[in-house]
Amino acid sequence: MAKILLIAIAIAAVFWLLRNHRRRANRDVQRPAEPQAEDMVDCAHCGVHLPRAEGIISGPRYFCSKEHEQAFHPKR
Numbered sequence: 821m822a823k824i825l826l827i828a829i830a831i832a833a834v835f836w837l838l839r840n841h842r843r844r845a846n847r848d849v850q851r852p853a854e855p856q857a858e859d860m861v862d863c864a865h866c867g868v869h870l871p872r873a874e875g876i877i878s879g880p881r882y883f884c885s886k887e888h889e890q891a892f893h894p895k896r
């Protein structure tokens with residue numbers, strides 16, 4: 821009789837551990853998506869995505885580098 825009780829406790833412990841583990845795994849999966857919230861812009865010349873803070877602003881457009889800004893406005 822004591823053996824059955826031990827097995828029942830062991831099964832309950834395994835279920836409890838699995839549930840805790842799954843809950844922690846879900847939390848780990850959801851977290852990495854948040855840092856992507858930074859504002860991204862496209863280079864008007866080559867279309868590469870870059871953070872707004874690293875872009876070169878020229879009027880309403882963004883560029884990834886000075887070279888691409890000059891390539892977009894060749895007459896300047």
Ligand SMILES: [Zn+2]
Pocket residue numbers: 863864865866867868883884885888
């Ligand atoms: Zn570019």
